[in-house]
Amino acid sequence: MTDLFEEHRPVLTGVAYRMLGRIADAEDVVQEAWLRWSADRRDDVKEPRGYLVRITTRLAIDRLRHVQSRRESYVGPWLPEPIVTDFGPSVPDTAERAVLAESVSLAVLVVLESLSPLERAVFVLREAFGFPYAEIATTLEKSEAAVRQLAGRARKHVEERKHRFDVDPAECRDLTERFLSAASGGDLEGLLSILAPDVRLVGDSGGKSKAPLRVMQSADKVGRFLVAISQQSVPDPEVRFVEVNGAPALLVLSGGKPDSIMQVEVLDGRIQCVYIVRNPDKLLAFAGPRTD
Numbered sequence: 001m002t003d004l005f006e007e008h009r010p011v012l013t014g015v016a017y018r019m020l021g022r023i024a025d026a027e028d029v030v031q032e033a034w035l036r037w038s039a040d041r042r043d044d045v046k047e048p049r050g051y052l053v054r055i056t057t058r059l060a061i062d063r064l065r066h067v068q069s070r071r072e073s074y075v076g077p078w079l080p081e082p083i084v085t086d087f088g089p090s091v092p093d094t095a096e097r098a099v100l101a102e103s104v105s106l107a108v109l110v111v112l113e114s115l116s117p118l119e120r121a122v123f124v125l126r127e128a129f130g131f132p133y134a135e136i137a138t139t140l141e142k143s144e145a146a147v148r149q150l151a152g153r154a155r156k157h158v159e160e161r162k163h164r165f166d167v168d169p170a171e172c173r174d175l176t177e178r179f180l181s182a183a184s185g186g187d188l189e190g191l192l193s194i195l196a197p198d199v200r201l202v203g204d205s206g207g208k209s210k211a212p213l214r215v216m217q218s219a220d221k222v223g224r225f226l227v228a229i230s231q232q233s234v235p236d237p238e239v240r241f242v243e244v245n246g247a248p249a250l251l252v253l254s255g256g257k258p259d260s261i262m263q264v265e266v267l268d269g270r271i272q273c274v275y276i277v278r279n280p281d282k283l284l285a286f287a288g289p290r291t292d
Helices: 002-020 023-039 048-071 094-103 106-112 117-128 133-140 144-161 169-184 188-192 219-230
Strands: 195-204 237-244 247-254 257-267 270-277
Touching (some): 048 133, 094 117, 106 144, 133 144, 169 219
Antiparallel strands (some): 237 247, 257 270
């Protein structure tokens, strides 16, 4: 039973994280799923993966309903907790990797926050993991017709609200490097040359560190803000490249401790959005050894 559960743990964690956007919440859900799985013999379970996904999804829906009220009092914009993504040899297909990377991207996870728990569950199970409608219907104890309706509504909502971006890793890496060079050097002209005119900057601090309390928009405002923060001294600074949520990002450390994660969204050779996560509670996973 333990071996079976561990075999499917990556999928369960993936479902729970996409549902909840926070690593600790996802791990709590998976741990509770393990407790339920191990409480009795499961010799009658013919498909452990589907059974475990059902348990995990239902637990995640319950927890999501609880945390949504908690997020209403969150200080400033809310962003998902960044995770290091390494799909490994288990996902060799390039197209499948692209689907997984998009489904865990900050842009998509932010939009998923506006879905109902059931819509979010259907979207995650269908779009990220390709579960059949019939299996999702069993998981949610709904009719297949109802699940198809939920899926269509969720997909339309996500497509309408998510910001388009290119997923070419090489181009994202190149623009991220140019962004780092211009921002760290206080080069406003350099920044304006790579920022889209209507670029957005979203900072998540949870009120526990310095970051804009509202979304900033326009190349001039975002560029000047980045130049201003580049002039503020950070003790013993270090910047590393990491891959988080399926795309290149910058991990900024101060005195060896994580200070922030910065990631950009790219479209047509310009940066469309800058995400900055500075809430220390969301950077705990980057406090260990080097991740690059």
